[in-house]
Amino acid sequence: MAATTAEAGTRRRGNTRGQIQQAALSRFTEQGYDKTSLREIAEDLGITKAAVYYHFRSKDEILESLMGEAMVRLDELVAWIREQPHTREVRLELIARLSAAASDGLGDLMRCVQVNETALDSLPDHVNLARRYKHELWEAATPPDASVADRLRFRLAVMAVLLASQGMADLGGTTQERSAAALEVATALMP
Numbered sequence: 783m784a785a786t787t788a789e790a791g792t793r794r795r796g797n798t799r800g801q802i803q804q805a806a807l808s809r810f811t812e813q814g815y816d817k818t819s820l821r822e823i824a825e826d827l828g829i830t831k832a833a834v835y836y837h838f839r840s841k842d843e844i845l846e847s848l849m850g851e852a853m854v855r856l857d858e859l860v861a862w863i864r865e866q867p868h869t870r871e872v873r874l875e876l877i878a879r880l881s882a883a884a885s886d887g888l889g890d891l892m893r894c895v896q897v898n899e900t901a902l903d904s905l906p907d908h909v910n911l912a913r914r915y916k917h918e919l920w921e922a923a924t925p926p927d928a929s930v931a932d933r934l935r936f937r938l939a940v941m942a943v944l945l946a947s948q949g950m951a952d953l954g955g956t957t958q959e960r961s962a963a964a965l966e967v968a969t970a971l972m973p
Contacts, residue, residue, distance in 0.1 A: 798827075798829070798837060799837045799838075802834055802837055802838060803848055805826045805827050806823050807887075807890055807891060807894055809822060809823060809826065810841075810894050810898060811890065811893055811894040811897055814897070814898060815841070815845070815894075815902060816898075816901045819841075820834050820835070820838075820840070820841060845902070848891055849891070852888055852891050855883055855888065856915045859883065859919070860918045860919060862876075862879075863876050863919065863922045864922045868924075870972060870973065872923070873936065873939075873972050874969060874972055876919065876923055877939055877943055877965065877968045877969065877972065878965065880919070880940065880943050880944075881947070881961060881964065881968075885957070885958075889944065889946075890947075892944065892947070916937075916944070920937055920940065923936060932973035936973060938968075938971050939971040940968070942967045942971065943964050943965065945964070946964030
């Protein structure tokens with residue numbers, strides 16, 4: 783069944799918006815947030831600067847949209863873990879879900895924020911995305927009676943997944959191999 787002209791236009795706009803976000807994220811991470819212009823993002827995509835302005839008024843707005851989407855995903859993950867019993871199986875499922883989210887763009891965003899930490903100080907509090915959610919995940923998934931060693935093991939497991947998703951090409955292997963290795967390490971660490 784053929785899409786109507788309105789449906790096709792909506793799909794193109796939605797796709798362009800996502801492409802702008804990804805091109806911006808790549809530029810912000812590679813050359814720095816301060817050194818990236820909307821013109822460069824438009825050129826990377828072969829579109830006009832006006833087309834970028836149609837979707838986003840500024841690069842701050844682009845980054846805030848990426849952060850907002852990530853926050854929704856992480857809020858859902860934290861809410862899910864809070865509803866679960868404190869078992870190793872649930873913590874392993876949390877690690878698997880976090881790994882999937884990290885592989886699906888969340889890791890790239892966290893790496894961008896880390897690389898541009900100083901430049902992003904003026905943006906809203908949600909630039910502390912990684913710190914905030916690491917703590918929320920740790921708190922929600924750790925039983926109140928967990929030993930110090932078990933608390934450390936869980937935190938190290940979360941960090942293994944997050945670190946592997948933040949580039950780390952110097953470890954060798956492909957992105958998928960590093961992600962699988964991180965999941966293996968996290969599983970072994972998990973109390």
